[in-house]
Amino acid sequence: MHLKKTAVIIFLFCSLLLVFTQVESKTNFNTRNGIEIHLKTPAFLREGDLAYLTVNIHNKTNAELTGQMQLQLTDAATGNPVDGWFVNTFPVQYFTASQRDSVAINFPIQVPYGFNQPILLSVKAVSGNCTDSAKNTIPIFPNRAIIHKNFSCTFHTGNGNSIYLKDLNNANEESISNKSFTAIIATQPIWQAIEALKKLQFANKNNPMSVVSQFFSQQLLQNYQTLPACLSLLPSPVFTASNNTQPTSKFNFFHLSSNAPQKELQDENAIESLKKLxxxxxxxxxxxxxxxxxxxxxxxxxxxxxxxxxxxxxxxxxxxxxxxxxxxxxxxxxxxxxxxxxxxxxxxxxxxxxxxxxxxxxxxxxxxxxxxxxxxxHATQYTLANQALMGAILQQYNDTGLLYKTILQTIQQSVITSANNATASWPSGTKDIFSPNAFDTQIQIIQFLQNADVHQYPFIKTVLPKALHTLALQIQHNNNIAESWLIAQAGALILQERILLNPPATLTLGNHIFSIEKNCNVHISGNSIDSTLAHITIQTSQNETSIFYGNIQWQYLQDVAAIPATHQSWKLSKKLFVQKTFNHQTQLQLLSENEPLAIGDTIMIQLSIQNTLPSVKAVTITDNYSACMQIIAHPRQSTVLVAEQINLSGNHFFIASLPKGKTNLQYFAVITQSGRFSSGIASIAAELQEYKSYAPSIQINVSEKKN
Known part of the structure; x- marks a missing residue:
């Protein structure tokens, strides 16, 4: 049955075990003579939040108890006191608890901006000889966007090759809080291969070639985690490609509290599809x-x-x-x-x-x-691609006799280069072989040469890096489904290529100099990041021509108001509605900023996407909800079918294909914590495009009881 665009689709996630946004901790240091305390805290806090931490004191004796309660705040990582940072101006409070009764004490704490580490809360109650203690750790998340910028670039060395990342001129701006800067230099075009393989993740389930290419590419992306550490630094990097002079930038919008995984096709689903086909x-x-x-x-x-x-x-x-x-x-x-x-x-x-x-x-x-x-x-009469494939078969059977040697010599003669053609993507005289119309020829030759003896056939050491470079350029912008199996094989050849030795080289990042052997991984953090890192140079010691591939990753925090719009075709908005009862009927009323709420109120969070583009693939929407909320099991509502995942502080929606027009996502939460909180930033991004948008947060005021 075809549903109208505005029809409601009820999600199948109502029975998920959801995250609790309130934690009760009880760790005894020294409990004596009938006093017991329980510390209730939110599961997390954000920059700028004001929360009232509740400590319940239970008098288990038959007499009234009077005493004092103390709260201490420390940095969970360093152990240093942070009471001043969090404005813990009333660290000691007095209490009186009647016999066999309980009393609650509230400690207000204000989260400062710029503090993003977990804090340890320790409370201790003393009444005469009766004491009890409790503690709890709370993660602190930013209320700003974390911007992840990737710059991919190719270095053809010789007399030195430099690039200039003009975006890093902004590294010293006051509105930016730098988190990390990573430069990964490799001898393989890893970034182009990963980008091409990701494009194969959206298969036509009725096309067996598309399904099997998706299956193979997913296997390769999973195996990517097994590459050397310097090539698998980030779990889900976004890769772009560029020429050898100007790097390209892909601007990704994330939050520190986001942990949305890639939507991956499971092996058994691909196999079931192939069985049906x-x-x-x-x-x-x-x-x-x-x-x-x-x-x-x-x-x-x-x-x-x-x-x-x-x-x-x-x-x-x-x-x-x-x-x-x-x-x-x-x-x-x-x-x-x-x-x-x-x-x-x-x-x-x-x-x-x-x-x-x-x-x-x-x-x-x-x-x-x-x-x-x-x-x-008849092998010697075949095309070059078929000869290379025959050579690969002979390699599998360890048959390196006359036919094998003849094929290698034929390929060597076809790809031999002159010493004066050092900057060409492929050696001279081979445009007919390695043109875009000979994609399969390139793959078969590379597959064959990868497993050949470099010491016996030294021309491979010269040809193969250039071959991989051209192959990477071939698959970079190739979206032809008919060639999906070639793209998958090309990605496999690049990712599985043995690391060829380049001549010794040095990497210069601003005022920092590092040596490069096979690969290089440089990480700079925090205050050490400045605009001088915009200048990047690779120099080989013998001024030899080599190809290096760089992926530069820069992360920083920034207020959403300071982030420039990157695409006018997308707009994300976030609204909160409070559930109220009028004349015995339940209604949803739009929540305005600073409108008072109370513990127990039910809230509907609505995310609206206005899209003027045609259908966009692989869309992720992240809503970093408020620390005062607990997501509840309630039928989700949406105008498109989506998948959902909830983690500690964010709700993540995955849409395989976002249609043109307006799309609404709605889910529900209950208010559980008193204080003043951010409603949380929401963001939307497309896996394969540079489209993104965000919705700023509003302030939420919560009291203990309803008026």
Whole structure:
């Protein structure tokens, strides 16, 4: 049934175990003679919040008790007192508790701006010989946006290569509070590969090539975490690419309290999709002629074989993949004859390549030696791409005889460069091979050269870095779904490439100098960040030509009012509504700033997105809700289908495709803490575009009881 755009879709997240925004802590230091205290605090606070911390004192004796209560605040990390920072001007208060009765004491604390570390609260009650103590730790989050800027750049060294990041001129501004600056320098175009693989995460579930490419790319992105530490510093970086002179900047809007994960396709879902798409004869398509269907199936089996042999793939995934591959291989084999027609050469080669990858798992599978020998017999007559694929098959079988050497020599002659062409992306005389129209040729040659002996064939050391660079440029802006399997393979080649040794080099960041061996990871924090870091230079010691790839990440805090608009086509707004009863009917009334609320009030938070663009993919909306609220299980309302995740201080919504027009998201909370609080900043960002918007917070005043 088709729903109208304004129809309400009820979420399936009502039964989630939600976050409690109020914590009761009881840790005894020394409890004696019938007095017991309980400290109630919010789960977190933000900059600028004024909270009343409640301590309940229970008199367990048969006599009235009079005494004093003391509150101490310390930095949880350093142990240093912070009472002055938090305006704890009444650290000692007196109490009187009747026999077998309880009494509550409130301590007001004001969170200062610029303090973003957890604090430890310690309270102690003393009445004569009766004492009790309790403590609790509260994280402090900023009430400002944390801006994460990424600059990706390519360095072609020689006489030195410098870039200038003009955005860093603002590093010394008063409105900016610097958090971190990281420079990651690598010898592989990691950033371009990651960006290309992320684009494959939105598959057409009816297209088997799109599904298998998404599956493979997701496996690669998961394996990205296993790369050297310097290449996997951040769990979810955003990568951009640039030329060798001007870096590009991608401006991402996050909050320190945000922890929204990527929406990833689970392995079992991809496999289930492939099972539905696979026909009873083992192929993955219908309505195509025999040759095209066999080629499509061979390509899919090649990708699945690479996933299967990856040591990161778990046993359950392998068990589910094996019958898919086995049926597919049988279909392709039946489609081939022992004498291969020219239009089936690539199909036969992919079939043999998949079997070579799976040789340790297909020991009982028919070897079809006649087919393979026929391919070898005519290999020198094949295109360069097919020769390279044959070479890759020979590598899997450790067959480095005459045919293998002949193929290597042919490729060497095709990619040989002159010494005067040091700045070219590819060596001279190879534009026909490495042009955009020869994408598959590039991939097959690189795949072959990666596993060849560099010491025996030293030309590889010169060619391969330039080959990877050109390959990265090819996939950077390629959104052709028909080539998705090539993009996935290209990303795999870049990410899995062994790190080639570049000549010794130095990285200069402003007044800082660092040495580069294979890769370099430099981290600068806090007050050490200034505008001099805008100048970045890489210099090789022998003035040799090498390619380095840099990803510069700069994080800082800034008030949302000071953040310039980046795209006029998006607008995010946030409104709060309080639930009230009029004439025995419950209504929602818009909450204005500083309008008084009370503990127990029910609040509806509404996020509205006005989008004038066509459908935008992979949208994340983060609402950093107030410290005085507790999210409650209540039917969510939205004009689009979304997924939701709640963490300590933020509610995250994930929209696969945001439509043009107005979209509303609504969820509910209950007020649990008295004081004066920020309602929290909300933000929206698209995974694959630079679109973003934000909604500022308003102030909320909460009293203990309703008027």
């Amino acid at each position: 696979q026909q009873t004869n083992g192929s993955f398509a219908t309505g195509l002629n025999k040759e095209v269907n066999a080629l499509l199936t061979a390509k899919i089996i090649t990708i699945l074989s690479k996933v299967y042999i990856n040591h990161q793939t778990d046993s359950a995934t392998k068990a589910a993949l094996f019958p898919l591959m086995q049926q597919g291989l049988l279909f392709v084999q039946k489609s081939l004859s022992n004498t291969i027609a020219p239009d089936l050469t690539i199909t036969a080669l992919l079939y043999c390549y998949s079997k070579s990858l799976l040789k340790n798992w297909l020991v009982t599978y028919p070897s079809n030696t006649i087919l393979f020998n026929s391919l070898k017999k």
